[in-house]
Amino acid sequence: MDCLPNNSDNKTLKSLSSDRRLDSMDLKSNHTALVLADPAPLNKSTLRVSSGLLPYSGATLSQNLFLTVPTMKAGILDIRASNCLDSMESSSPPDKKSRDFNNDLESTDTDVAYCAWLLKYPSALASFDQITNPAKGKRIALFLDYDGTLSPIVDNPDCAFMSNDMRAAVKNVAQFFPTAIISGRSRDKVYEFVGLSELNYAGSHGMDIMGPVRQSFDDHSNCIRSTDNQGKEVNLFQPASEFLPMIDEVFNSLINNTKDIRGAKVENNKFCVSVHYRNVDEKDWTVVAQRVHDVIRNYPRLRLTHGRKVVEVRPVINWDKGKAVTFLLESLGLSNCEDVLPIYVGDDQTDEDAFKVLREGNCGYGILVSSVPKESNAFFSLKDPQEVMEFLKSLVVWKKTSTLCNK
Numbered sequence: 001m002d003c004l005p006n007n008s009d010n011k012t013l014k015s016l017s018s019d020r021r022l023d024s025m026d027l028k029s030n031h032t033a034l035v036l037a038d039p040a041p042l043n044k045s046t047l048r049v050s051s052g053l054l055p056y057s058g059a060t061l062s063q064n065l066f067l068t069v070p071t072m073k074a075g076i077l078d079i080r081a082s083n084c085l086d087s088m089e090s091s092s093p094p095d096k097k098s099r100d101f102n103n104d105l106e107s108t109d110t111d112v113a114y115c116a117w118l119l120k121y122p123s124a125l126a127s128f129d130q131i132t133n134p135a136k137g138k139r140i141a142l143f144l145d146y147d148g149t150l151s152p153i154v155d156n157p158d159c160a161f162m163s164n165d166m167r168a169a170v171k172n173v174a175q176f177f178p179t180a181i182i183s184g185r186s187r188d189k190v191y192e193f194v195g196l197s198e199l200n201y202a203g204s205h206g207m208d209i210m211g212p213v214r215q216s217f218d219d220h221s222n223c224i225r226s227t228d229n230q231g232k233e234v235n236l237f238q239p240a241s242e243f244l245p246m247i248d249e250v251f252n253s254l255i256n257n258t259k260d261i262r263g264a265k266v267e268n269n270k271f272c273v274s275v276h277y278r279n280v281d282e283k284d285w286t287v288v289a290q291r292v293h294d295v296i297r298n299y300p301r302l303r304l305t306h307g308r309k310v311v312e313v314r315p316v317i318n319w320d321k322g323k324a325v326t327f328l329l330e331s332l333g334l335s336n337c338e339d340v341l342p343i344y345v346g347d348d349q350t351d352e353d354a355f356k357v358l359r360e361g362n363c364g365y366g367i368l369v370s371s372v373p374k375e376s377n378a379f380f381s382l383k384d385p386q387e388v389m390e391f392l393k394s395l396v397v398w399k400k401t402s403t404l405c406n407k
């Protein structure tokens, strides 16, 4: 029998299982079970028990396990919320800086792992010729994610400013190549951060696209005419427009349901909502997962995706950043792979949809921004926004020299 340290206030898991939602199936299954120290709604004093090793006791969970848990009264985190918690953890590995700080030896291992990973996803800077050689005689179309790509990841999402140098690099590159920003943020917010009117913008993970007035745009349903910040006539494509009232409602519920979780932040991204847990103590992530599920369980037409210490609530529609890339290429008259080489640069899980479209269409390259090894549909990699900026600058130099040479 494996036990957690004894405590005078303890009850056993087994005794709880008789009158609570916890049952032997939860223990036997591969799913994570969560034992709570207080009646629902969940609060901070939670203990997570998985069917692997118990994180702090080192005890292995078995079918016969009797767990003693401090002041335990409530039930378990439901399986869907528990899956959400697993995704939260797997999409949030400790960053390189904190691992390096914790353990020099581990840091060396990490560097070795990163170098090995670079063999599979070579640096787009080191492999610059490999990227630009196939672009000879073609137009490069650039797609750029925002957070973690053009701006470094920071604790406060409202302060994710891009540097002036980066802005200048993006402005410059856009003079030579059609360029679009595709972000999970609301389109207005990302425009506020980038502030360059010469680009195309897609917000809400591509569910809110602003583009030039073109016939091909008009052909789509959910497409409306509007004006941009300069008063210029534009087309707006919003395939999830019917979800707007629902998203607003969910946003308000999420605010209410998470307001007592220290560090949690809910962001309205117009057609999707982000629940940030970057500043939430890790022991409270379970609470975040459960509260999000408490809200969205009433909305079967909404689903969850995971990003960098953020859970995103979005409509169940067949639309993502990959579809947005295809849409933009078509509506900008750039969909012929013989003439155009699309390049997509992004750092997050939702960017994988765009990498996949390029890889599967055998058309263009995805570039993953990451300082840690992770599996991706991208072809190349860049370590951080600084390297993204160098890459953008190199594209400009390449374009200028190749134009001169062709004269």
Ligand SMILES: O=P(O)(O)OC[C@H]1O[C@H](O[C@H]2O[C@H](CO)[C@@H](O)[C@H](O)[C@H]2O)[C@H](O)[C@@H](O)[C@@H]1O
Pocket (backbone or CB within 6 Å): 145, 146, 147, 148, 152, 153, 154, 155, 156, 157, 158, 160, 182, 183, 184, 185, 267, 269, 274, 276, 278, 307, 308, 309, 310, 312, 348, 350
């Ligand atoms: O598609 P993106 O432009 O990459 O947007 C994805 C999410 O980015 C933002 O969150 C991330 O960046 C924040 C600022 O650095 C950081 O605090 C947070 O932990 C990251 O997940 C944005 O706030 C989200 O709404 C976007 O969905």
